[in-house]
Amino acid sequence: MYAARRERLRERCAAGGSETALVTRPANVRYLAGAAPAGAVLLLGVAEDLLLCGSPPSGEAGEGRPDESLLVRVLPRAGGDAAVAAADVAAAQGAESVAVEEHHLTVARHRAILSVAPQLRLGDLGGAVEQLRVIKDEEEISSLRIGAEIVDQALGELLESILVGRTERHLALELERRLVDHGADGPAFPTAVGTGPNSGRRGHRPTDRRVEEGDFLSVCLGATYRGYRCEIGRTFVIGTSPADWQIELYDLVFAAQRAGREALTPGAAFRDVDRAARQVLDSAGYAEALPPLTGHGVGLEIDEDPQLAPAAMGKLDACVPVTVEPGVHLPGRGGVRIDDTLVVRPEADGGPELLTITTKELLAL
Amino acid sequence: MYAARRERLRERCAAGGSETALVTRPANVRYLAGAAPAGAVLLLGVAEDLLLCGSPPSGEAGEGRPDESLLVRVLPRAGGDAAVAAADVAAAQGAESVAVEEHHLTVARHRAILSVAPQLRLGDLGGAVEQLRVIKDEEEISSLRIGAEIVDQALGELLESILVGRTERHLALELERRLVDHGADGPAFPTAVGTGPNSGRRGHRPTDRRVEEGDFLSVCLGATYRGYRCEIGRTFVIGTSPADWQIELYDLVFAAQRAGREALTPGAAFRDVDRAARQVLDSAGYAEALPPLTGHGVGLEIDEDPQLAPAAMGKLDACVPVTVEPGVHLPGRGGVRIDDTLVVRPEADGGPELLTITTKELLAL
Structure with a gap:
């Protein structure tokens, strides 16, 4: 189910000219990944989909459980920005462009992403996930x-x-x-x-x-x-x-x-x-x-x-x-x-x- | 007291080369204005300081009361972005530059501000208010x-x-x-x-x-x-x-x-x-x-x-x-x-x- 949702989003991204997407808004992360631990982001990558978390998922009922078809990775350094780490992964996978949620991402985080992955072209995912959720x-x-x-x-x-x-x-x-x-x-x-x-x-x-x-x-x-x-x-x-x-x-x-x-x-x-x-x-x-x-x-x-x-x-x-x-x-x-x-x-x-x-x-x- | 806090912020802004500041982070708005109704922003303007609210302040104890030395204005259109309206006011007052909270403002809101007030130079207020609050x-x-x-x-x-x-x-x-x-x-x-x-x-x-x-x-x-x-x-x-x-x-x-x-x-x-x-x-x-x-x-x-x-x-x-x-x-x-x-x-x-x-x-x- 979660994989199917991500597939629909990937199609929309491709139609918009972005090969990868970086989802940061918590409710959108949860919709696509099954769980949204605090600070977690979801990368729909070139090679694989990755849930990057600031701390390990608790597995408690209220938080949900990450979908098993996802790679889950916990940031090594507490307090780091998972969105920046995800952009780094996307660049390492050879992505040229990534669509981000400009209505959620702050100007400062957007800039931090560009500074770790200057070769990435950042597009706008807009409300694509919100639309899927309706x-x-x-x-x-x-x-x-x-x-x-x-x-x-x-x-x-x-x-x-x-x-x-x-x-x-x-x-x-x-x-x-x-x-x-x-x-x-x-x-x-x-x-x-x-x-x-x-x-x-x-x-x-x-x-x-x-x-x-x-x-x-x-x-x-x-x-x-x-x-x-x-x-x-x-x-x-x-x-x-x-x-x-x-x-x-x-x-x-x-x-x-x-x-x-x-x-x-x-x-x-x-x-x-x-x-x-x-x-x-x-x-x-x-x-x-x-x-x-x-x-x-x-x-x-x-x-x-x-x-x-x-x-x-x-x-x-x-x-x-x-x-x-x-x-x-x-x-x-x-x-x-x-x-x-x-x-x-x-x-x-x-x-x-x-x-x-x-x-x-x-x-x- | 609130006026004195705003004065300290204004000095920091001036030192950073911005004549006006647009504060959007709710705790920062409350610190400088006495209250932060949902969606409210504070403009430290050229002429006067203005609290722009999406809906009228409730005056309830938990929300705080707006400082009396502030102008308070309620947006005419429900659902409008007070930050965009504030940028419009700043431009109308003849401001050339405004420092915004890039660590709080989303990329989409930043863009909306630029589109209503393209002549404004947008700087970064950074964590200036957070520093005052320590x-x-x-x-x-x-x-x-x-x-x-x-x-x-x-x-x-x-x-x-x-x-x-x-x-x-x-x-x-x-x-x-x-x-x-x-x-x-x-x-x-x-x-x-x-x-x-x-x-x-x-x-x-x-x-x-x-x-x-x-x-x-x-x-x-x-x-x-x-x-x-x-x-x-x-x-x-x-x-x-x-x-x-x-x-x-x-x-x-x-x-x-x-x-x-x-x-x-x-x-x-x-x-x-x-x-x-x-x-x-x-x-x-x-x-x-x-x-x-x-x-x-x-x-x-x-x-x-x-x-x-x-x-x-x-x-x-x-x-x-x-x-x-x-x-x-x-x-x-x-x-x-x-x-x-x-x-x-x-x-x-x-x-x-x-x-x-x-x-x-x-x-x-």
């Missing part, structure tokens, strides 16, 4: 599915506990502990828990504010499982009876999120999916309160291509996992976000596959 | 001191609880929860808890192994407080009576760590501090088992200059906080690490100031 195979989707089961479990358990009086920070830490209890490598991103005026804010960092009766409580968390990251977001109301404005706002965001989910079909333009969700909120007068995007791809990173945003170019393919996560935040009052991870599937296969199955009814807790 | 003022040291009190408290509470039968992961999560309980912004780095054969490994990722009678238990954790990161490492033995080899190994690492601490004086060469700790272990026959460094600077990042390592060049100054953290890990058996954060102080002021005061006696828990 469409997932069933094994990748299976890892996302298990991660989504873990977040559903962690969230379900939280909802059974007493919430009033606990701080956002405590709830976030408890959710992260539960993720790990249920087998996640770790959280996919810092857990966001917002109460009252903080509810509904995208990427909210938990504070010491305590949950109060009548609050909206919004939670966004994700699990990493075998390196793959998914996310879920839900908003609840605390107390027995939500206020009218809370029910209205919730119903509106729910309708927007459903519209976004229903727009997920192979061939749909990214911007059309975004528009489907966005126009529900727009036409209710919330144009100002809207985030720059209403969803994005997930995988080895939590924020991958595609972006579901007004100016995004391109169309969805089958087997692309994305989030759909519209929300409205009203300064001083709070707000609602609803966020699912789904996999785009053709109509014939039943349409989009919902990975995060926690209910989206408005629960009063 | 010697801390008393306010910075005060933040580290409070962080160290927090890690001491979190660790002290853990030691009072039952440990046998609990997993490394659980202990690590509990420590992180306690850090936040006591007021930390968050952990300074992923907490390492190692038991039995995993004990004493630097940067060990906690596993599901449970604490057993007779184990070594080594713990390394840190707190972030007002952005500043400190660390502590301790090793304990589980059960009533340590084995002879455990006492011997502990005493040896303790002696090495003490030698390192005692070598911390203004004017001491980095490599001499390293050698002081290292030779104790070397002469006992553990040369192979030693890590590449025995300590490092801490501050806004957990791993800053200086490096206390055999090949490090330079000398300690007063008011530089460093760790001293020798350890020995014996494959299959486990090991010992002892790690303190201290501030270098002159003899006349009482010598090195120990921030992490948890006892280093061998406790049997």
Whole structure:
């Protein structure tokens, strides 16, 4: 599998005029090599493919294991730059050109590579590996599915506990502990828990504010499982009876999120999916309160291509996992976000596959 | 204070032939601007200093607040590159040259800057801000001191609880929860808890192994407080009576760590501090088992200059906080690490100031 991915990349490189490629971005290294120990780089060489590591791979579950068809070499000198060492290897193999990830490599490392291998012509690999990563195979989707089961479990358990009086920070830490209890490598991103005026804010960092009766409580968390990251977001109301404005706002965001989910079909333009969700909120007068995007791809990173945003170019393919996560935040009052991870599937296969199955009814807790 | 730091940087830039500087590395932005919202960059301009942010500063404690003497501007277009926008501003102000952080800026961003402002000459700021950051003022040291009190408290509470039968992961999560309980912004780095054969490994990722009678238990954790990161490492033995080899190994690492601490004086060469700790272990026959460094600077990042390592060049100054953290890990058996954060102080002021005061006696828990 990893060898096949590297073969596809090699074909793209050859088409771009580079015989070898040097992959430095950690998620790209992991995608092509099975593991990305800290500081490791992957050389798709003339003679053979080589994973160069700053320190020996730990072999721990969270890190992955290097593909057995790869040569793995550990740098002799601690603190050395594996990218520079890899360029040296490429030059020794007689390579004339190597494509590097200019969107990841720093100017200083680029210069260091040129200085050890001045005869090498350095090209740009651009986002070639990121593009390969967009469409997932069933094994990748299976890892996302298990991660989504873990977040559903962690969230379900939280909802059974007493919430009033606990701080956002405590709830976030408890959710992260539960993720790990249920087998996640770790959280996919810092857990966001917002109460009252903080509810509904995208990427909210938990504070010491305590949950109060009548609050909206919004939670966004994700699990990493075998390196793959998914996310879920839900908003609840605390107390027995939500206020009218809370029910209205919730119903509106729910309708927007459903519209976004229903727009997920192979061939749909990214911007059309975004528009489907966005126009529900727009036409209710919330144009100002809207985030720059209403969803994005997930995988080895939590924020991958595609972006579901007004100016995004391109169309969805089958087997692309994305989030759909519209929300409205009203300064001083709070707000609602609803966020699912789904996999785009053709109509014939039943349409989009919902990975995060926690209910989206408005629960009063 | 922030204005004075920027003034010092401006002088260095001028000496290097650049009239303006563009700071992109987040810890450097925070050091000079008081805050570093995601994607923010700082332009030390011809006319005025400008913090350019991708999204509005949140004003939350963990993020810091932008210095009031700075202009703060939020990019109009979400997803835009603040560094490119800053170069545009510099060019509009009539700047001819701008020094950038080539060790942080990617090749692609460097190129994007050149394409919006082709008339600008781009120089290299190098590690100028990192160098300014090495010697801390008393306010910075005060933040580290409070962080160290927090890690001491979190660790002290853990030691009072039952440990046998609990997993490394659980202990690590509990420590992180306690850090936040006591007021930390968050952990300074992923907490390492190692038991039995995993004990004493630097940067060990906690596993599901449970604490057993007779184990070594080594713990390394840190707190972030007002952005500043400190660390502590301790090793304990589980059960009533340590084995002879455990006492011997502990005493040896303790002696090495003490030698390192005692070598911390203004004017001491980095490599001499390293050698002081290292030779104790070397002469006992553990040369192979030693890590590449025995300590490092801490501050806004957990791993800053200086490096206390055999090949490090330079000398300690007063008011530089460093760790001293020798350890020995014996494959299959486990090991010992002892790690303190201290501030270098002159003899006349009482010598090195120990921030992490948890006892280093061998406790049997």
